[in-house]
Amino acid sequence: MKHQSTSLTPIIFLGMVQERDQHVKEIAMLNEELQNNKQELKQLIKLHDELEEAFKDQKVTLEKTNQELQEKEAQMDILPPVELNGPEELKQEIERTRRQVFTKEKQILDLKSKLEHMQDNVKQFQEGFRKKELDIKRRDEKIDELHKKLKQADRKSVFSEAYTEESYTTSNTSDIDIVREGHLADKYEETVQENKTLKDTIAKLEQQLQEQNSNHEDMKVKMKHASDERIAQLEAELKELKDENIEYDEDNRHLSQQLEAMVGEIEILQREHKQLQSEKVQCMNEISKMEREYDDAVCNKDQAINHLSEQMKLAKEAQDVIKAEATAFKRHSVELESERDKLYAENLKLAAEVEELEVELNTAVNTTDGNCRSLQEKLERLECTVKEKENELDNACRELEKIQKYLEQCECKKHQGQSDEIIRLTSENKMFTEKIRALQDELARYKARLDNCPCADIKRNIPEASGCCGLLKLQAENTRLTDDKVKHEKTVKELQDELCQKNYIIFSLEECVDKTNKILADCEREIKELHCHRECLKKDFATVKVELEKKNYEIAAHKADKEALQEQVHTLIEMNQQLGKDNMQYAKQDQVRCEIEKKIMCLCEDYNTLLKDFNARDEELDKIKEQFEVLQKCCKTPFIHKEEFKRLKTASKEIRTIFSSQSKKTSFRTEAKIPECTKCLDALVDNTGSRKIDCKLLEQKNNSLSTEVIIMKKFVHDILIDNNNLKQGILNLLTTVIDKLKVLEGHGTICPSTVEIVARALTALEKKLKESAKPSCCPIPKCTCMKEICMSYSRKSCAESDSDPDPKPKSTMCAAPREICNCEEESLTCDCSMEDRPMHEPVMIRDLCACEVVL
Structure with missing residues (x-):
């Protein structure tokens, strides 16, 4: 134990x-x-x-x-506004x-x-x-x-x-x-x-x-x-x-x-x-x-x-440009609105005139017949005169060329008589050329009036048709005038649409300007907060x-x-x-x-x-x-x-x-x-x-x-x-x-x-x-x-x-x-x-x- x-x-x-x-x-x-x-x-x-x-x-x-940023802001304030050419x-x-x-x-x-x-x-x-x-x-x-x-x-x-x-x-x-x-x-x-x-x-x-x-x-x-x-x-x-x-x-x-x-x-x-x-x-x-x-x-x-700093500069410049363009655009829009009102008034007048023209067509046909005939005769005469003048001018030109050649060959250039004749001939030549040009302009005008005038077509077709046919033609002319009226109304509507689009563009530009202003304000506020x-x-x-x-x-x-x-x-x-x-x-x-x-x-x-x-x-x-x-x-x-x-x-x-x-x-x-x-x-x-x-x-x-x-x-x-x-x-x-x-x-x-x-x-x-x-x-x-x-x-x-x-x-x-x-x-x-x-x-x-x- x-x-x-x-x-x-x-x-x-x-x-x-x-x-x-x-x-x-x-x-x-x-x-x-x-x-x-x-x-x-x-x-x-x-x-x-x-x-x-x-x-x-x-x-x-x-x-x-x-x-x-402070330096860039100072530079932005100093920069001038940019000018732009046109709305595009x-x-x-x-x-x-x-x-x-x-x-x-x-x-x-x-x-x-x-x-x-x-x-x-x-x-x-x-x-x-x-x-x-x-x-x-x-x-x-x-x-x-x-x-x-x-x-x-x-x-x-x-x-x-x-x-x-x-x-x-x-x-x-x-x-x-x-x-x-x-x-x-x-x-x-x-x-x-x-x-x-x-x-x-x-x-x-x-x-x-x-x-x-x-x-x-x-x-x-x-x-x-x-x-x-x-x-x-x-x-x-x-x-x-x-x-x-x-x-x-x-x-x-x-x-x-x-x-x-x-x-x-x-x-x-x-x-x-x-x-x-x-x-x-x-x-x-x-x-x-x-x-x-x-x-x-x-x-x-x-x-x-x-x-962003560069874009801020550009934005400020663009902002100034946009402001200037906006003011110009506003003015242009005001002008367009005034023109639109005028067009409305003119449209009303045209409608009244169309009604008056329909009434006065019958009376105007008779008056225009004589005028058209007289004008045709005058035109034929003018054409004949123009041809004659052209021939004369050609002849005168040929003679001038001959005279000039002769004068160049001639050794006796001291004679005053010959020089006076040359001056006279040149002045006459200039006068003739001016007259020819004026006559040509008048011919073009008359031709344009004839092409644009509806009465000329009616008068041309009068000898071919009877009186009933004339009435039908007048009715056709009347319908054509109504079509023209409709076209004018369409053009007026298109102008109104364009005005609406321009107003929308102006409104969007104003919004962009407001946004840029807000962005600038936020940037300034953030800069202050950073400070x-x-x-x-x-x-x-x-x-x-x-x-x-x-x-x-x-x-x-x-x-x-x-x-x-x-x-x-x-x-x-x-x-x-x-x-x-x-x-x-x-x-x-x-x-x-x-x-x-x-x-x-x-x-x-x-x-x-x-x-x-x-x-x-x-x-x-x-x-x-x-x-x-x-x-x-x-x-x-x-x-x-x-x-x-x-x-x-x-x-x-x-x-x-x-x-x-x-x-x-x-x-x-x-x-x-x-x-x-x-x-x-x-x-x-x-x-x-x-x-x-x-x-x-x-x-x-x-x-x-x-x-x-x-x-x-x-x-x-x-x-x-x-x-x-x-x-x-x-x-x-x-x-x-x-x-x-x-x-x-x-x-x-x-x-x-x-x-x-x-x-x-x-x-x-x-x-x-x-x-x-x-x-x-x-x-x-x-x-x-x-x-x-x-x-x-x-x-x-x-x-x-x-x-x-x-x-x-x-x-x-x-x-x-x-x-x-x-x-x-x-x-x-x-x-x-x-x-x-x-x-x-x-x-x-x-x-x-x-x-x-x-x-």
Whole structure:
């Protein structure tokens, strides 16, 4: 029973140590995954720096564009209006302006759709970033759970140590009992020596035997009672140990199940980490694509702005031209309306005249007959005269040519008479040509009148037909006149339709003018809003600078606290190292305990052999009693025969030999075992005293360390809460900066130059914070705890100072404390790793609004 109780405790202790080592390995794996995530977040910090520089570039470009717009507006006011020739050119210009406006609207819609697509991508990236943060929080929570399990395992190990000490004390009591039994054996030897006096007197031997028997029976009763009590105690302890073993088995099963679950969760986390890495690669590719599209969109937008400015100039010029043409068109429309009224009046007059003409046709026929005949005669005469004159002109021309030839040949050109005749002939020639032309014009006029006059056709057909036919012709002429009237009415309607079309064109032109005016008003309003936003941003930057100065001052004030915390951390690390050494010593002491237990088992075996010897001695005593009875019988008889005397001698000799042999055996054994037992007892007493003192010291150390660890955990927890609040503030400020950038750039597009300026500004700010928050030198080369604390403070300053950019800090872990086995040290390192996200490593922010500033 003793052996079982003592052998179970080191096995349980080893199992607990193995479980704790497994927990430490799992925590190390999770910390490595966290370090990978921190490296990803460094890239986001870099993006944040680049975006701050880009923001400044964007401001400069906005100022330049505002100046260019003002200059272009001044140029538009100076430009003279364009003059257009006719309504056709006006229509063409209107169509051109419509096409330009339509193309611009298309471009604006395309830009809006691209911006919406980019915003959706930014939102998706933000959601992925938030998911990553949630995964990191879950991992931190799992690490906390593992630390709790490690603490429970350490508590169980302490309990097992206490149990081993109890078993050790029980083993010591058993050794004491054995020593007592050895003392009883000495007493028994003394009784054996007293039995030697039986040679002198049988009576004394009988009395001594009776006394020894009584003493022996009393000792038996006492030994049985003590053994029964000891057996009851051992059985109770066995029951307790069995119950404890059952509890330990249940705890081990529960812990094994939890470990299996944790292994499964770690595998799931590794898969999720791989998925996150793949998603990260995809996001980076998408971000690169978005950056390219963004650059293209910015270039297109710049080109569109230039094109719009040129078109604004043209639109203003066209507007002035349209206004002038509209006024001219209105005048023309008024003139057309007046002409339309005149045509209506003329139409009415013509209708009246047609009725009068129908009445006067009969009278006019007779009058026109004479006129037509006289005109025909005159025409014939004129034709004859014209022919004669032409002949005369031909003759005169021939004579002139002859005269000119003659004059050219003649050498006497000085005669004045000939020159006078030449002048006279030329003048007459001119007169004749003018008369011929006038007669030709009159002939053309008369011919036209004859062709247009309806009476001429009627008079020509009069001699061919009778009076009835004349009436029919007059009726036909009447119908022709009505047809002419209908034609005139159609022409009037066509003129009215043309007037309506022209009025519609004028109305559409006026609408175009109104639209252009509205567009110009919207442009002016947007320019004013941009100026207002620019001023607001200047104010915001001023406030941000003031806050940065405040935060730098606070960082300088917190340096003393950092140094004190660093000293505390190093003291705790040293204490943890000492505890690790103590654990190694305790492991050695456990080995010593095992050896002592083996020795105790050997003593138990010796005790069992002694019991067997006692039983053998009891049997021998029974034999001696029988012999004494024989002797007594012989003594009672008055006469002793020779045979009986020989029997007495032989019996006495046998008794002497038995007692002598037993005395020798017991004396040698006891003398050899007494010094060994005393040495073992002294060593056990010393070990128990020293171990009790060590246990008390360790309990005091553990209590002090636990209080310090609790204080440090509270402090780290407060730092974590502050860091989370700062993260949220930074995200909010980043979103505000992005919105302002979008407003400044118009519909969300940001120039790459502004992104570079914003990023440069943030990197400069980051360098200042690094210089102001450098940690002091750490004596431990692998320890990064002080870096974590400095990073948390620098993160606070960055979050409060940058109060606009985007999703940021996260990073490295505490490395040195991982080598220490102690529970408190591991919990402390885990708390350090909970917030292992330094700020002095720049955040890559590719997507963060303009942050992460993500774009």
